[in-house]
Amino acid sequence: MNIVVCVKQVPDTWSEKRLNDEDNTLDRAATDPVMNEMDEYAVEEALRIKEMHGGEVTVLCMGPDAATETVRKSLSMGVDKAIHVLDEGLHGSDALATSLVLSAALGTLADSGGFDLVVLGSESSDARMSVVPAMLAERLGLPQLTFAKEVSIDAADGGGGTVTIKRLTDDGYQVIEASLPAVVSVVEKINEPRYPSFKGIMAAKKKPVDTKSLADLGVESADVGLGGAWSAVESFETAPPRQAGTIVTDEGDGASKLAEFLASKKFI
Amino acid sequence: MPATTPSVERQLPSEEAAALLDLTRELVRQELTPKAATYEAESRVPREVFRTLGKAGLLGLPYPEQYGGGGQPFEVYLQVVEELATVWASVAEGVSVHTLACFPLATFGSEQQRERWLPDMIGGELLGAYCLSEPQSGSDAAAMTTKAVRDGDDYVVNGTKAWITHGGEADFYALMCRTSDDGSRGISCLLTPGDTPGLSAGEPEKKMGFKGSTTAQMHFDDARIPADRLMGEEGQGFRIALAALDGGRLGIAACAVGVAQGALDAALAYAKEREQFGRPILEFQGLSFMVADMATQIEAARALYLEAARRRDRGQSFGKQAAMAKLFCSDMAMRVTTDAVQVLGGYGYVEDYPVERFMREAKALQIVEGTNQIQRLVIGRHLAQGT
Ligand SMILES: Cc1cc2nc3c(=O)[nH]c(=O)nc-3n(C[C@H](O)[C@H](O)[C@H](O)COP(=O)(O)OP(=O)(O)OC[C@H]3O[C@@H](n4cnc5c(N)ncnc54)[C@H](O)[C@@H]3O)c2cc1C
Numbered sequence: 001m002n003i004v005v006c007v008k009q010v011p012d013t014w015s016e017k018r019l020n021d022e023d024n025t026l027d028r029a030a031t032d033p034v035m036n037e038m039d040e041y042a043v044e045e046a047l048r049i050k051e052m053h054g055g056e057v058t059v060l061c062m063g064p065d066a067a068t069e070t071v072r073k074s075l076s077m078g079v080d081k082a083i084h085v086l087d088e089g090l091h092g093s094d095a096l097a098t099s100l101v102l103s104a105a106l107g108t109l110a111d112s113g114g115f116d117l118v119v120l121g122s123e124s125s126d127a128r129m130s131v132v133p134a135m136l137a138e139r140l141g142l143p144q145l146t147f148a149k150e151v152s153i154d155a156a157d158g159g160g161g162t163v164t165i166k167r168l169t170d171d172g173y174q175v176i177e178a179s180l181p182a183v184v185s186v187v188e189k190i191n192e193p194r195y196p197s198f199k200g201i202m203a204a205k206k207k208p209v210d211t212k213s214l215a216d217l218g219v220e221s222a223d224v225g226l227g228g229a230w231s232a233v234e235s236f237e238t239a240p241p242r243q244a245g246t247i248v249t250d251e252g253d254g255a256s257k258l259a260e261f262l263a264s265k266k267f268i
Numbered sequence: 269m270p271a272t273t274p275s276v277e278r279q280l281p282s283e284e285a286a287a288l289l290d291l292t293r294e295l296v297r298q299e300l301t302p303k304a305a306t307y308e309a310e311s312r313v314p315r316e317v318f319r320t321l322g323k324a325g326l327l328g329l330p331y332p333e334q335y336g337g338g339g340q341p342f343e344v345y346l347q348v349v350e351e352l353a354t355v356w357a358s359v360a361e362g363v364s365v366h367t368l369a370c371f372p373l374a375t376f377g378s379e380q381q382r383e384r385w386l387p388d389m390i391g392g393e394l395l396g397a398y399c400l401s402e403p404q405s406g407s408d409a410a411a412m413t414t415k416a417v418r419d420g421d422d423y424v425v426n427g428t429k430a431w432i433t434h435g436g437e438a439d440f441y442a443l444m445c446r447t448s449d450d451g452s453r454g455i456s457c458l459l460t461p462g463d464t465p466g467l468s469a470g471e472p473e474k475k476m477g478f479k480g481s482t483t484a485q486m487h488f489d490d491a492r493i494p495a496d497r498l499m500g501e502e503g504q505g506f507r508i509a510l511a512a513l514d515g516g517r518l519g520i521a522a523c524a525v526g527v528a529q530g531a532l533d534a535a536l537a538y539a540k541e542r543e544q545f546g547r548p549i550l551e552f553q554g555l556s557f558m559v560a561d562m563a564t565q566i567e568a569a570r571a572l573y574l575e576a577a578r579r580r581d582r583g584q585s586f587g588k589q590a591a592m593a594k595l596f597c598s599d600m601a602m603r604v605t606t607d608a609v610q611v612l613g614g615y616g617y618v619e620d621y622p623v624e625r626f627m628r629e630a631k632a633l634q635i636v637e638g639t640n641q642i643q644r645l646v647i648g649r650h651l652a653q654g655t
Pocket of ligand 1: 400405
């Protein structure tokens with residue numbers, strides 16, 4: 001089983017986010033960067049599949065220089081090697097561009113035995129669109145199995161086989177099966193990500209990281225980055241500070257005061 | 269949770285040590301901090317936390333990589349213990365006791381014994397305990413009466429060990445017991461499996477602090493321990509026990525500095541926020557001098573235990589320095605945690621803040637692994653002998 005996990009570096013969920021005044025993109029320098037939390041679950045799932053079925057796990061990350069930290073974290077959790085797509089021209093890329101770049105990077109793996117499974121987190125904590133897994137599957141022409149809360153693999157001898165997931169829905173789950181290779185996205189329910197171990201951290205330093213530019217992937221810079229984006233942020237305003245709440249003191253008329261308040265806000 | 273900047277700037281010997289301390293802080297933040305107060309309040313033992321630490325590689329740090337250990341110098345291992353103790357002394361002391369329990373095998377075991385048992389013991393899944401004290405023999409440990417009699421390929425052990433950290437929960441016990449009546453030369457060390465028939469634990473002690481750590485008597489009732497589990501030679505047990513304690517005392521010293529650091533961090537944060545007479549209480553000289561003394565004492569204590577550890581890492585004698593570090597660091601922790609309660613006033617005396625717990629924890633550190641009177645006795649002997 002050759003598994004590729006796509007990971008993204010995001011601003012720490014807990015830190016306050018700001019946009020750049022110059023190009024209205026996220027000011028990544030102003031926040032602590034961390035590995036997108038959902039992607040930790042994706043890495044964990046890939047490692048577990050490898051532990052059961054053997055093979056190799058590659059992490060694929062598109063992101064600026066600082067994303068090396070996220071790459072290293074994946075490697076110290078136990079991933080075998082990494083591809084880091086690093087190019088100035090990628091700044092401001094939208095989801096369409098991201099999926100284009102990821103599919104191109106996956107394409108370069110054809111020479112080295114290809115892949116059987118691509119695993120992603122089902123959303124990133126900064127953009128929260130949940131579209132990249134589907135777009136990527138579409139670009140690769142592969143089955144997409146999204147929002148998995150359980151994944152099982154039935155690997156066939158000599159490659160191929162099937163993947164079955166339990167797909168989380170609002171009122172339960174669906175069981176979906178596809179032939180390999182396939183693209184799977186996972187939700188937090190799926191597992192409990194491991195910590196990197198001390199030995200893993202040491203070993204990570206010796207693992208190969210293949211850094212690729214847009215040119216290496218044969219992607220035109222006009223198709224990605226701010227210029228290639230299908231939408232643009234025209235302007236922004238910081239959210240106003242929260243107003244102090246209204247306290248209703250019950251002097252026998254509490255219920256009607258509450259109703260008045262709700263009506264004044266057009267809730268009822 | 270937001271990433272916190274460490275409050276201590278550490279002198280670490282390698283990049284790998286820095287990565288290890290980063291990992292430790294992450295584990296502290298994610299696994300220890302959310303649990304410490306509730307587990308201590310409910311006297312719950314965090315066995316699962318030790319598993320997590322074990323998987324991360326924290327239960328065999330100063331032992332050789334050849335057996336699956338971390339291959340770290342003592343100065344690095346101890347700073348990991350210190351970081352753990354800043355939020356949860358039960359866990360930090362647990363790591364220290366486990367490391368102590370592995371010492372007899374790692375240092376006095378034969379190559380064959382080490383290859384057979386050490387990888388599992390330091391691999392992270394198992395937890396160890398150290399059995400020296402008895403109900404009637406504490407400071408005078410050589411007066412122990414627990415007896416082992418050779419019978420064929422086994423030793424048959426009878427007696428009671430007291431105050432055993434991880435008692436009843438440990439997977440293995442480094443047991444000191446009597447194999448002859450020849451005083452301290454009649455003691456031997458047996459590496460006892462936790463599931464040995466005839467070995468049982470008493471009711472856990474109801475302690476003032478360290479409630480997340482079990483302390484219990486261990487009863488040996490015709491317990492048969494295979495003779496190939498003898499560490500070193502018969503009669504060498506007391507020497508092994510004391511050699512283990514030299515390192516163990518540094519673990520206690522590191523715990524003490526961590527507990528004190530945790531108390532200082534809490535007191536400082538509080539004193540910056542709390543206002544009386546129209547300004548933060550930290551602006552009152554009477555209070556800021558107190559905090560200044562706390563910080564100074566902690567720095568001095570850390571320097572002392574680290575110097576002892578570096579002596580050990582360089583292969584120099586360090587028994588006297590270890591006793592000094594244990595004495596100074598735990599007395600310091602008692603003072604600093606008491607002052608931290610004072611800084612918080614009434615709020616320091618209630619369980620809503622961690623400082624009263626730190627104060628209860630500091631007290632135990634003046635007692636375990638040789639009371640501070642015994643440390644002075646050890647230091648005095650070294651001085652008299654010029655060693
Ligand atoms: C929380 C906790 C965990 C522990 N964990 C372990 C463990 O894992 N394994 C283990 O083997 N033991 C353990 N102990 C036992 C601990 O090491 C002993 O309590 C300690 O050595 C003191 O022995 P004692 O309690 O019998 O006190 P005693 O020896 O009876 O001492 C009573 C008092 O007399 C003083 N005293 C004794 N002799 C002298 C002297 N010659 N000069 C001056 N003063 C003296 C002592 O300092 C003390 O103040 C633990 C104890 C505690 C509280």
